[in-house]
Amino acid sequence: MAITVEKTAGALRHAMADNTDKRPRDLADMLGVREADLVAARVGRGATRIGADPHALMPRLRDLGEVMALTRNDSAVHEKIGVYDNYRPGDHAAMVLTKDIDLRLFPRHWVHAFAVELESDRGTRRSLQVFDAAGDAVHKVILRDGSDVDAWRALVADLATGDSADTLDLAPRQPPEPPKSDIDKREALLREWDRMTDTHQFLRLTSKLKMNRLGAYRIAGAPYVRPLRPDAMDLALETLAGRGVGAMVFVGNRGCIQIHTGPIHTVKRVGPWQNIMDPGFNLHLRSDHIAELWAVEKPTKRGPALSLEGFDSRGALILQVFGLRTDELDERPAFAEIVDDLPEADAAEVVS
Template identity: 55%
Template sequence: MNDLTPARLRELKREATVRPYDLAAQLGVSEAALVEADLGLGVTRIDPVPGRLIPAVERLGEVMALTRNRSCVIEKIGRYTDFHDGDHAAMTLNPEIDLRIFPGRWTHAYAVEAENANGPRRSVQVFDAAGDAVHKIYLREGSDLGAWSALLGELALPDQETPSEFRPRAKTPPAKIAEDRADKLRSEWEKMTDTHQFNTLVSRLKMNRLGAYRLVGAPHARPLDVDAVPALFEAVRDQNQQVMMFVGNMGCIEIHSGPMQNLKPMGPWLNVLDERFNLHLRADHVAEVWLVNKPTKRGPAISVEAFDAEGAVIFQCFGMRPEKGGDAEGWAHLVEALPAPKVPA
């Protein structure tokens, strides 16, 4: 749409009754382009490199961290601490804000100050090369405004005017299956001693996660019904299970470790509204659910994993390890009771 000048985008943002993610989709622009429409008007383009950005964020104190994909949003309140930098992968290991960061996807970043009914709302927003949100950080009432000013001073980029060029969004690859390597997949799967070996294994066999699950078969991976997702949430709540919920995208994965207590379904959304942890899941986007068992030195790592119709991961949910307060036996019983796919009549 050629008439979508920054001024027009600002006008549409003021009139919008939907979230920026949905407004961008309606307009056919990237979410980052919506943010950039306010460059110089409360929005500052900043350095997106995690090795510079996260240490500045650490000094903000308590904030809210948000990571999303097309189908799921995770929000955690806490502090950024224990940052470990790296060229290909970085992480924060705070018990509340626990992130796996892939710096190559952190392409655009902005410090945003926007007025709302409760006064100014300040955030750091990071996007990939296509302008899709990778990670967002929202200041809270107790956040350090001096550290916010310092962040702006340290990380503002010289060019605050030239519009960014956003690349076309990469398509999600479909399930990659190598039928002739099924036996090799099964034998190598059984030799795993750590869940992190899985990605290397499937890559070496020219497959991907969903393709491997479809091929390997029980007891390593078996399909569940899509209704297993609400059943999982309810069982975790009712049995007070401690879980690790992984939600993310190609640039960032955010992890919740603990219970899921306050469930509030609303239309297609399954919501967890706990005090310092919120999750918002479009249940109608769930196309496949898998129960996965990977061997490790500490015993089996059992997960429930949901995928959308394009084959993208929506979330992965593991039982918390016993040394962290989890109940391995209870988790195993819980997932075994989840509904299997319905047999066609």
């Protein structure tokens, strides 16, 4: 619940000092501001504005050594430990491709960035934080005990913009696109679906037909998609962990998608959050936010790719879980067995 507060930088700093137990995203929502407003209020007091261009930032991150990469949306937080490397730039989309840190970046949404250095009871916490035009977090890099602090300082010095303003001019939030479908184009959708040779072709296909991902799922029907009970995602994660079946877990926002590839070991619920708590990988998921869950199968050159895809009540994609794919094979029978056993949505839960 939002409270009324004077939204000057000084007032925000006081609010942060009085609410050290709250996560920045939650505090921003409570105060009726954006998370980037809170970071900007610290400029000159532990925060430094740096350039947000990933083409300048990403190649420098390898020098930091082992860090945490964090990408989130309203309902899921994805955290990976590793070293940034193998950056592949692109004007529309860029990538970081390593075994541990696997990212898809969309540079036009990288608008505001800060280097943040804060003291706490557990020592100095250093991070790099990137936000979109509306002030919502796109991606964060959090230094660990073994990270190279000298490299961090050099990065900050080189990328600092010199802007000392402690407030931001933010754009309005853009709401998620609602589901778009056209039942009259269903045959065309399925005909093109059958011709796919790579999962990345799907969004181009739906765009050509003036649909989107969820809209297409709602009209496709079997055997292309199967609607599942929304709470089946919890069961899927627990079963993956229990059987030791590897998976690919995707969480993203407009500016970044972060991927875990590998096994899942420890699944634990804490309050409303379903959590994966593994060495090197944490997922924090508000699984109660999943309003629609779909099992989706798409053809590829390496066999069918099966995924679980959860959407919130607005139609926004929360996360995707695929079977653990290889360079030779997209089809994973052990993952398919788990998905096949998940409970289907009741007829009243299926949106058409």
